[in-house]
Each structure stands twice: as structure tokens, then as C-alpha cells.
Amino acid sequence: MAQFKDVAMRKTTSLNLVTGFFQYLRDEQESVQKRTFTKWINSHLAKHKPPLEVNDLFEDIKDGVKLLALLEVLSGQRLPCEQGRQLKRIHWVSNIGTALKFLEGRRIKLVNINATDIADGRPSIVLGLMWTIILYFQIEELTSNLTALQALSSSASSVDSMAGSETGSPPMKRKVITKFQGNAKKAMLRWVQTTATNRLGITVKDFGPSWRSGVAFHSVIHAIRPDLVDMDVVKTRSNRDNLEEAFSVAENELGIPRLLDPEDVDVDKPDEKSIMTYVAQFLKHYPDPHQSEADGHQEEYDPQDIELMLEREERKVLREVKVWLDQLERDVLCLQGSEESLADKYQAFKSFRVQYEMRKKHVESLLQPVHRDGKLSVDQAVVKQAWDQLSVRLLDWHIHLDKSLPGPLGVIGAWLHRAELSLREDVPIQQAHEETANIIHRKLEQHKEVLKNLEGHRHAFQQIHRDRSVNGVPVPPDQLQDMAER
Template identity: 35%
Template sequence: QREFTQKKTFTSWINSILAKHTPPYVVSDLYTDIQQGHLLLDLLEVLSGQHLPREKGFNTFQCRSNIENALTFLKSRSLKLINIHVADIIEGKPSIVLGLIWTIIFHFHIEELARTLACTYNQPSLDRSSAVDSSPKANRSAKKSAKIKERWKMSATKALLLWAKEQCSLHGSVSVTDFKSSWRNGLAFLAIIQTLRPGLAFRIAELELNIPRLLEPEDVDIVNPDEKSIMTYVAQFLQYSKSLPESEEDMQEKVREAMGWLAAQEKKLAGLLVETENETYYQKCKEMMSFMETFNQEKIPFLPVLSSKRGEAELSEGQQQMREEWDKVISQINERKAKLDQMLPSPLDSIEAWLQEVERLQAEDLPDLQDPFKAMSLFREIIVMFKDLMDCFDSHLDALQSFKNEDEKNMPLVLPEKLEEMKRRLFSNIRSTNPSTFLEYHYGLCSAIASEVKLKLNIWDVKYGAKESVESLLENW
């Protein structure tokens, strides 16, 4: 029963996501459709907004390659894929397929949404929280702020449950304690709908709220409803609540708080540069890493307002200033990181520069194959540059592996994390470089020749005619 419910819920969820794909895709049988790998790649592309490498065919090798690409992408986002192997997905093993899809739902849908929950509360900016105010009102505010900060350290599961509890708390008789039996009688769904849009019933949520109907009443009105299916469905309501239009006053308040936080970060970074000016390279990096850890943690509540997808014309004056300030802070951080990379002790400085050049070349878009002959010359340039760079791979690898990370006083020269990062980039990003450039080159070359042959054959599709006309055709060829 649980496996059946999960398959139905997850399939409906995937179809709701792939409706945004171009062209739209509909899953008919999850266990079968996933075996080719295209379904996984399409799903991850829509969810991440990134273009992922893929094989275009459907033979065993190509299917395996596509699934491997999908799993590699998930691992790159630090997702733990325990006991999930390519062979099991190709065989369409139910438990493995459902486990993989649940991992994707939880990471891209539930965790992402739960992370934004903090933004529904008034988060104090750093400069305000540092001010001294001993009034009773300030003390209450400080306690509330501390409570809120502590709250969002919870897991995404607890955050989603807490949100559901709050929506239901307006209806005294509705109690939500889990993602199982609490939802069996349907009252929790009714309470959430009633809170978001008073007067609506559960069965018209799909029509009025445009929330895909992942579950039916009979799926939850059982002794032990499936927790994962209910979490997937409840997350849809959270997503709806995030899409509700925000009042101009609320938006202005969030912009003011974000501006205050950004100003504090800029001041903090400037102070860091002065304080560490005479410190060792190791200490400078350590302080910068500590700054980035705090920065990345504190920015989470502000991300929705900072990463607004509105165009420049739609932004208010305050939002435009905030976006400029955000770009300024990020630019200063990147400049600081670049300077630290340049200050790396030899030979790490040259290895880092080489890594960045290879990564820049890898990130470049491949030429458009609509004009095969023009694309060929561009491909050749890329391949020549890449081969020249890769001539240094072995020497850089040896230098990195043999680097002794201590000075004459046996103190570390470089953060161990930096060395590990460079090794990871060397092995993961470069040694296992996707050969797409070379494959595209040969594909383009074949396309160019094929196009030329077809052109000539179309011209020659006439009677031979006189000897002179045949000689002229051959000369042109």
C-alpha cells in the first residue's frame, strides 16, 4: 500500500514539474520511464535551472551514461545517495527508484521551501541587533529574535511540520503532530486551505489554488498514511503561500533590513582586511573562511528579497539600491578571494592560476553547429588551447601531491581545506573532464561533410549532359 501511494504521489509531482519543461513530458510508468535517464535529466534541469550533459540515444550505454550524469549532479550538490546505483535504476527497482525520487523531492522542493520560512518573520539586521537597548520591549524583541534564529536550525522536516501547525493553530480543534495520522481525517488540509484562502474546500484546491492533486482522500484515510507522500503534498501548499503577493509595506521593511545587513557585512569585511594586514597568509585565509561561514549562514533569511527575479523596470528605488549594494559586497568578496589565491606560496600560486584557466575554458559555451564549417575552426581553437593546458597536468599533479604544508617553524602554510579543494578540482573537474568538446567536434565535422555531400547530390540530380558540363561539376567538387 505504501509503495503504491508513493509511486502515485511521486509520479504526479514529477508530472507537475515536467509540465514546465520544453517540450512538456508526462510520466506514464515511473519505474519504466526512469530507466533511460532522460526523465531524470529533464527533471533536474527544470528544478535546478541548469543544462546537464546527456547522451541523445537510447541504447544501454547511453542510458547508463545519462543516469550517471544525473547521479553525479546530485552528488555535486552534496546529496547522500545511499545504496542508489545505476544498475538498480536501469532495472527499475521500486525501492531504489522511490528512494531516489524522494531524495530529489526533499532537497529541491521541501528543503528549499523550508529554508525560506524564516523570511516570514522580522529578522533583525546586524547593526540593529548590536545596538544596546535595555528597555523591556527590547528585551522581549531580543528573546523573540533568538527564538526565531534557533528555530531555523531545525531540520526541513520539522520546519515544514511547524509551518503546518501554525496554519492549523487558527482552527483550535485541529491538531497536527506528524505527517501521518494527523492528516487522516482531512481536517488539517482543510485548515491550511482555510488559512490561505478562507472558504475553499479541500477537493477544489487543485482548481482554485492550482495545486496538483497528488493525493486522494482514500490515500490518507487509512490507519497508517504514508509520511513521504503527505510531506510532498503539504509542501505544495507552502509553495503556494510563498507565491501570494506581498504588501508594499512588508517588502520595503525587508529591503531596509537587507540593506542594513549588507552595510554591516561591507564594514565587517573592510575591518577584516585592516586587522589581518600583518598576519601570515594562513591566518588571513582562516579569518576569511570564518567570515564566509558566518556570511553564508546569515544571508539565508535575506535570499528571497536579494534574489528577486523582477526586471530592472519593476524594481523600486530601494530594491535597485539593495541589488547594487549586494553586487558590490559580492564583488569585494571575490576580489579578496582572488588576492588570497595570488598570495598562495609557490608552486600553489601557479597551480591555482592553471586550474582557473582550465575551468574558464571548460565553462565556455560550445560553438553553434548551425554553420558547421565556422564551428569547426572554433572547435579546433578550443581543443588546441585545452591540449596545451593539459600538457601541464602531470607536473601540477606531482607538485600538489608533494607539497609540504609547513614552514621552518613547522606551522601550516595553507589551510588544509584549500589544499583539499585544489586536489578535488584537479581530480573531479579536470582529470575526469567530459569529452563533449571533442565529441561535438567530430559530430560537427561529420555534419559539415554530410551537408556538403547532400548539396552536391542535389545539384547532380540531372542527366550527365555534355562532357564539358560533367568536367565542370567534377572541378567544382
């Protein structure tokens, strides 16, 4: 029995050692990713107004404020955000939910990532989300930095390619992104091989051990600026010296943010995601200048061909927008007629509203007249009609939801919408100044009529806001808070 017990103990000890070793590897990988991703995030948050900075990724991401700021910088869009010193967990989850909805709206697949886990600062979930964002936006940057001819090829949308990742409007569907997301590693690896390593007889087979010596990093720098690297010297130096030199030269001479440290890479299994994140910076700033070299030439398009391609792509994008608008309106109608509670319906409304606002800038840019006479194309007119219809649908739903609030709060909700409509209306300028003056006078009288109940409604609302209920009937907190902010 003692012998069996001794064997069992040795097996248990061995198992614990193996388990501990793998846990150590996971912790090391997590630490490297955390450092790399934090530096990548800060390189973009520095462009935010005002500039922001992440110190502890797992903590600083919890309230969703810096997450939304990052997405704003990357997309060039304004996103709704709960801010303030006294944010509660419900506000954190709301902000993170907005971010996740934004990503889902771009057809980015989020697997096992939810708002509460991010609000809890769970390392594996936070890193998974950051990698998803990096992969998507780095690949978008990759494609936007390919040549115009590639962007006009059958595998990519020229309309999408013209929208830069940090300034452009959001795409409705990026086929090229979908293509590269599934093959990101292969696309990046091929770029490195054709741009740099193959030319110098250097073998790079992955984004792990192949980069440990630092030679691959130097080969990329050499492809961009041969005068910065002496490859003969590189091959004689230690891994750490090569890595330090490569990262320093890339930062100081090429403007590549230093996302990695030598000790992150000079290990048996360098973290693949961290290296891909760093290498993508080179592609962003210095796309391959020797594309199509295998053919010995690049195919040329005359301006008319390019214009035709752009028109085809724009028509395709407009039709995809129309499909999305039709689907969203069907979803809105379905929710409006459901038996859900008022609170649930309001949450659904907010979700739809976020999607609507996220698309608004892009749709409006697509509806700019293309003809010299200022008329819209047929496809533009169809999209405009669908967009206007959805806008009215959402406004009517919002009014109905506010009017459905209990007791006097429903009356206040209806009044608030009337007041907002009155203030939004423009005054048409007439040729006859007297007629314009009469219109302005009538508008002022309408404003006075609407606003005469302002103080009474404000007093009643303040009491309801304090009680969070009307005659003991609870009020959906989000809806109440949104009314307070209006």
C-alpha cells in the same frame, strides 16, 4: 512426532501470513509513493521546454533523460544529456551518473543509490532517489518562501534565499537546507500547527494518521482562504468526502497540484512521505502570513542593515566557492599524475567537467562587479583568479588526454583543439577601421591554415570511429564519441 509436525506447520503458516501481510503493506506504500511522486514530477516537467511527462516512473526514469530534465527545471541549470531514439544502456548510465553527480555537488547525501540500479528500474531505489530530490527541493522551496527577514537571519543565507528553486543559481552550501533536511518533518509539522490546526483546536501530531479524516487538510485551506471552508460541516462528513473536497478545492481554488487521492490517505497508515510532499505545496504557494505572532510584532531592518547582511553573506559564499575551487584543482592535479588508464582518466575528467559546468552559472553571477566603477571586490578577484586557473587546468588536461590517443587519432585530437581555439577567438575592434580590417584578414588566413586539413582528418576519423580502434588498439569509447560530436 505428528503433533510436533502439526505445530511446526501452524507456525510456518502463521509466519507466512505475517510475512505476506508486511509485504502487502510495503507494496501498498510503494504504489502510493509511485503515484504521488509521479504527479509531483509531472507538475514540474510541465514547465520544461518542451514539456515532458512520466507515465510509468520505474520505466521512464531508466534512460535518465527525464530525470535530468526534472533537475534542470528545479535548478534552472542546463545539464549535459545523451539523447536519441537508439540510446544504449551505457548512455542511460551516463545520464543517471550526471544526475547523481549534480545532486552530490549540492551536498545531497545519496545512500545506497547508484546509476545501474536506477537504469534497472529497481522500485525501492527509484523511490528513494525521488524522495531525496523531493525532500531537498521542497525544503529549498520552503525556505525560499519564508519572509525576507527570516532569510536574513543567522540560520539562513540571504544570498541563497534570493535564488528561487526553479530559476536561481545553484548554491555552494545551504546551511538552512542542511538544517531542515535533518528536521524536515518537525519543520513542516510546526508550520501546519502554527499556521492552521492550533488556531482551530485541531490536533495534528504527525504526517500519517492525523491526516486520515481530511480535517487537517481543510484547516490548512481555511488558514489561507477562510471563505472556502466551513469547518463545522467538515467535522460532520466522512473521511473520503472530506479528502475529496479538500483536494478538489485546493486544486481549483488555490492552484495546488492534486498529488493525492482519497483512497491513498483513508487507510490505517497513510504514507508519510506522500503526505509531506503534498502539504509542502501549500507552504510553497502560501507561506504563513502570521509569522512572529508570538512576539506580537516583526522586527524591522532598515535598508542599510539589509545591505550589510547581504554583503556579509556574499563574502561567506565567495569564500566557500574559493574552498571548493581549491579542492577541485587539487583533485584534478592528483588524477592527472595518477597511473590510471587513459579511459579511466577521461572518465575522471568528464566528472570534473560536469562539476565545473554545474557551478559555472552560479560563479559567473557571483563575479558581477559590485562597485560602480566596475571593479571587483577583493573576494571576487580572488575567486575569479582561482576560477580562471581551474578553467585553464581543465582545458590543458583535455588537450593532453586527446593528444594521448594512439596513432593518428592523437594528431586529430590536437588539431581539433587548435581549430576550436581559432574559432573561439574574438576579433578586437580597433579605433582605426583599417587596422581592424587587417586583423580580420590575418584571422581568416589563420582559419584557412587550420582548416586546410579538415577533410583529411575527417576521413581518417570516420574510419577510426567505425573500427573503434587504431591499428588494433582500442580507443576509449566515450572519448571517441565526444570527439565525433565536436
